[in-house]
Amino acid sequence: MRLVAWQPDDLLRRLDDVIAVYGEAMGYRPELLQTRRGYIGSHVRRPGFRAVATLTPEGKVAGFGYGYTSIAGQWWHDQVRAALDEPGRRQWLGDCFEVVELHVRPVAQGHGVGARQLRALLAMAKGSTVLLSTPEADEQASRAWRLYRRFGFTDVLRHFWFPGDERAFAILGRELPLASLPEEARS
Ligand SMILES: CC(C)(COP(=O)(O)OP(=O)(O)OC[C@H]1O[C@@H](n2cnc3c(N)ncnc32)[C@H](O)[C@@H]1OP(=O)(O)O)[C@@H](O)C(=O)NCCC(=O)NCCS
Numbered sequence: 001m002r003l004v005a006w007q008p009d010d011l012l013r014r015l016d017d018v019i020a021v022y023g024e025a026m027g028y029r030p031e032l033l034q035t036r037r038g039y040i041g042s043h044v045r046r047p048g049f050r051a052v053a054t055l056t057p058e059g060k061v062a063g064f065g066y067g068y069t070s071i072a073g074q075w076w077h078d079q080v081r082a083a084l085d086e087p088g089r090r091q092w093l094g095d096c097f098e099v100v101e102l103h104v105r106p107v108a109q110g111h112g113v114g115a116r117q118l119r120a121l122l123a124m125a126k127g128s129t130v131l132l133s134t135p136e137a138d139e140q141a142s143r144a145w146r147l148y149r150r151f152g153f154t155d156v157l158r159h160f161w162f163p164g165d166e167r168a169f170a171i172l173g174r175e176l177p178l179a180s181l182p183e184e185a186r187s
Contacts (some may be wrong), residue, residue, distance in 0.1 A: 001062060001108070003116050005124065006051035008044035014053070015041060017061040025063075025103035043068065043100060050097075050124045052117050054104070063104035065117040067125060067132075070098040076162075080131065080171055083157055092156055092173055097127035102144075114147055122151075122178050130176055131156060136168040148172050 004010075011018060018040065023033045043049065048069030054062045070077045076098060081089055099121065104113045122130060132148070136159060139145040153172035160169045 001057075001111075001113060002055045003120055004053055004055060005120065006053050006064070006066075008049055008051075010053075011044050011051050011064070011066065012041065014061055018053075018064055021061055021064060021105050022101065022103050024105050040101070046074070047071065048097060048126045050121055050126075052120045052124075054108070054113050054117060056108075061105075062108040063113050063117055065099065065102035065121045067097050067099040067101075067121060067130075069126060070096040070131060074098075076100075076133070079162055080133075080157065080160075083160060083171075088156070092129050092131060095128040097122075097125035097130045097176065099130060099132040102132075109143065114143075115150070118147065118151060119178065122176065125176060127176055129173055131171060131173045133160070133162075133169045133171050136170055151178075 015037065019033050019037050022028070022036060023030070043066070044051070046068040049066065050068070051064065051066035053064040056062050070093065072078065072081070077093065081093055084092065099118070102114065102118060102121070104117070132153070134144050134148065137145055139149065152174045154174060155170065156173040157171040160171055162169060
């Protein structure tokens with residue numbers, strides 16, 4: 001497996017594969033995937049865009065992750081801003097990188113691919129904080145939650161509802177850079 005940094009056009013070229021990985025990892029319906037396809041295509045032009053991918057020896061996409069600078073006017077940023085108090089906004093949103101997507105094909109999960117992708121993405125990210133949202137789940141039972149906790153992400157908002165989504169989400173964050181990352185997350 002090979003971890004690579006992607007430029008915006010690299011991701012656009014592999015958009016079908018990216019959507020396939022996303023659909024497999026999240027178990028989403030095809031209709032919802034088409035909507036996400038449009039979003040992802042537009043995200044690559046956002047300021048501070050950074051992306052990574054993991055390729056198999058045959059060149060297939062086994063996983064990917066991307067994010068960008070979180071700024072006012074972006075839907076996600078504005079939802080989170082509205083839910084935070086003023087000190088929270090100052091602490092988290094002033095100079096923030098959002099991890100927007102991080103997924104690994106189920107067949108490739110559990111071998112450190114997700115951790116390597118997250119480490120590489122955060123090493124390239126600009127900003128003094130990083131935020132992400134993830135569905136609320138049993139922290140011990142969820143692979144995503146265990147990964148984020150190992151990377152030192154703490155609670156920023158819990159049981160948060162985005163308009164149009166019936167699931168509750170947690171907003172998790174940590175400071176950048178990653179220098180203070182605990183040893184056990186260095187797989
Ligand atoms: C969350 C996700 C990105 C994590 O990616 P991953 O590749 O499965 O994660 P890792 O392999 O780095 O870590 C998973 C486990 O493998 C272990 N591991 C790490 N390196 C390893 C290695 N070389 N060999 C064996 N196991 C290893 C980790 O310790 C970790 O153990 P744990 O899950 O029991 O705590 C991935 O599981 C995924 O796409 N899930 C579905 C979609 C999703 O939830 N995305 C995030 C939405 S916000």
